[in-house]
Amino acid sequence: MVAGLDFTVIKDNLLYFFIGRYPGGPLGGVALTLYLAVASLVLSFIGGLILGLLSISRNWVVKWVSVTFINAVRGMPLLMVIFWMYFLWPAMMGRPMPESQTVILALTFFTSAYMSQIVRAGIEGIPRGQMEAAMSTGLHYRQAMTHVILPQALRNMIPSFVNQFVSMIKDTSLAFIVGVDELTHVATQVNNRTLIYPTEIFLFIALIYFVICYAFTSLSRWLEHRLAWRKAI
Amino acid sequence: MLKYKFDWAVVTSGTYFEWLVSGLKVTIELSVVSIALSFLIGLVIAVMRMSHVKPVRWIAHGYLEFFRNTPLLVQIFFWYFGSYKVLPKAVNDWLVEQNFEFASAVIALTIYTSAFIAEDIRSGVLSIPKEQMEAARSSGFSYIRSMRYIILPQAVRLTIPPLVNQFLNLTKNSSLAMTIGVAELTYQARQVESYTFKAFEAFTAATLVYVVLSSVITLLVNFYNKRVLQPMKGR
Numbered sequence: 001m002v003a004g005l006d007f008t009v010i011k012d013n014l015l016y017f018f019i020g021r022y023p024g025g026p027l028g029g030v031a032l033t034l035y036l037a038v039a040s041l042v043l044s045f046i047g048g049l050i051l052g053l054l055s056i057s058r059n060w061v062v063k064w065v066s067v068t069f070i071n072a073v074r075g076m077p078l079l080m081v082i083f084w085m086y087f088l089w090p091a092m093m094g095r096p097m098p099e100s101q102t103v104i105l106a107l108t109f110f111t112s113a114y115m116s117q118i119v120r121a122g123i124e125g126i127p128r129g130q131m132e133a134a135m136s137t138g139l140h141y142r143q144a145m146t147h148v149i150l151p152q153a154l155r156n157m158i159p160s161f162v163n164q165f166v167s168m169i170k171d172t173s174l175a176f177i178v179g180v181d182e183l184t185h186v187a188t189q190v191n192n193r194t195l196i197y198p199t200e201i202f203l204f205i206a207l208i209y210f211v212i213c214y215a216f217t218s219l220s221r222w223l224e225h226r227l228a229w230r231k232a233i
Numbered sequence: 234m235l236k237y238k239f240d241w242a243v244v245t246s247g248t249y250f251e252w253l254v255s256g257l258k259v260t261i262e263l264s265v266v267s268i269a270l271s272f273l274i275g276l277v278i279a280v281m282r283m284s285h286v287k288p289v290r291w292i293a294h295g296y297l298e299f300f301r302n303t304p305l306l307v308q309i310f311f312w313y314f315g316s317y318k319v320l321p322k323a324v325n326d327w328l329v330e331q332n333f334e335f336a337s338a339v340i341a342l343t344i345y346t347s348a349f350i351a352e353d354i355r356s357g358v359l360s361i362p363k364e365q366m367e368a369a370r371s372s373g374f375s376y377i378r379s380m381r382y383i384i385l386p387q388a389v390r391l392t393i394p395p396l397v398n399q400f401l402n403l404t405k406n407s408s409l410a411m412t413i414g415v416a417e418l419t420y421q422a423r424q425v426e427s428y429t430f431k432a433f434e435a436f437t438a439a440t441l442v443y444v445v446l447s448s449v450i451t452l453l454v455n456f457y458n459k460r461v462l463q464p465m466k467g468r
Contacts, residue, residue, distance in 0.1 A: 077409075083419075198310075203311065206307050210299055217301075
């Protein structure tokens with residue numbers, strides 16, 4: 001069966017798969033996929049940190065509102081979040097937004113909710129005594145959090161963040177739906193143009209995604225081992 | 234936003250309401266069929282992953298890593314557009330005679346989810362003390378039989394909460410089937426939007442359905458954790 005596959009279509013469009021129409025046109029393909037993933041990761045790290053801290057707030061109104069928001073976003077499919085951004089943001093702002101920014105914003109909203117759970121678990125994983133000790137030396141709650149708890153908690157969260165980044169890379173494929181030229185969209189374009197090589201094309205991009213994601217999955221495992229080892233001494 | 238006139242009647246009654254309801258039905262159908270199949274495949278892969286035969290373990294490991302590290306959307310496209318070159322012709326013809334969009338979505342969702350479920354089952358099995366396996370083997374059970382009668386029944390009970398979680402993910406992931414034209418909930422919400430230009434109402438309705446569905450199921454899992462798992466671990 002594999003003998004019937006003809007990979008010349010990949011060879012002919014190789015550069016297109018990796019950088020889209022760049023430098024003659026806008027960036028696309030793998031490069032855009034990575035750009036979307038990295039930009040959304042940075043933003044959702046910040047969003048997740050804020051949401052995570054709010055969700056363990058001692059003020060019950062703040063806590064309740066943020067937990068409700070987190071649960072609502074976690075209950076929604078990412079596709080739905082993208083549609084919300086795509087239709088609502090222009091309506092609210094009164095002007096259209098470039099599609100790639102729509103996707104970055106949607107991914108940020110979506111992933112922040114998941115990141116906040118990692119942050120919460122990370123903070124709760126630090127023994128309670130640390131907060132009590134920090135506060136009894138005269139630090140405020142906020143100071144104790146930023147100088148004592150978070151530096152330790154964040155280090156333990158690194159493997160989970162890397163895993164989240166892997167999901168993020170996979171999730172960028174949904175940018176296809178609003179026409180952003182990332183890898184999946186580029187693949188469907190090539191498929192529509194050539195028509196008879198769908199198996200080869202989608203197998204190839206699946207492999208590209210796999211190589212990228214597997215590298216990061218392995219990194220996360222390695223980090224986990226390393227951190228566990230350092231904690232043991 | 235100020236010029237926008239809300240018209241909730243669009244989604245609470247009439248044709249468009251029926252569209253959304255039929256979308257919900259398809260979403261549920263798709264999720265239930267796929268979760269059942271992916272549980273079966275996940276179970277097989279999990280057992281293979283723990284096999285004592287190295288090549289078997291490698292195959293299972295490769296399966297897991299490959300399907301967990303590729304986007305679901307790409308897998309859906311692969312099965313929808315490209316399956317005819319990798320599946321035997323008879324199988325493919327049979328699928329085309331059925332509802333091909335639905336079938337491709339089921340295949341993709343099943344394979345993707347089974348990879349995650351296999352890992353959940355494996356960690357469930359690993360959390361059963363290994364003396365149980367040793368005791369079963371020394372009382373004369375074969376490896377497969379000790380798995381079947383001693384380890385798996387306990388592991389499955391532990392695995393139910395993560396499995397339900399996977400079911401929720403699957404329900405949400407099934408929205409991707411709209412890209413190949415399966416008329417599930419997100420697809421229908423999009424349809425209502427393009428017929429009526431009532432994006433806000435259409436997406437609110439669909440979002441509420443998803444959120445309510447997942448909240449109810451999450452509550453049930455919490456209940457299960459409290460009533461069934463806590464006492465079991467306590468013993």
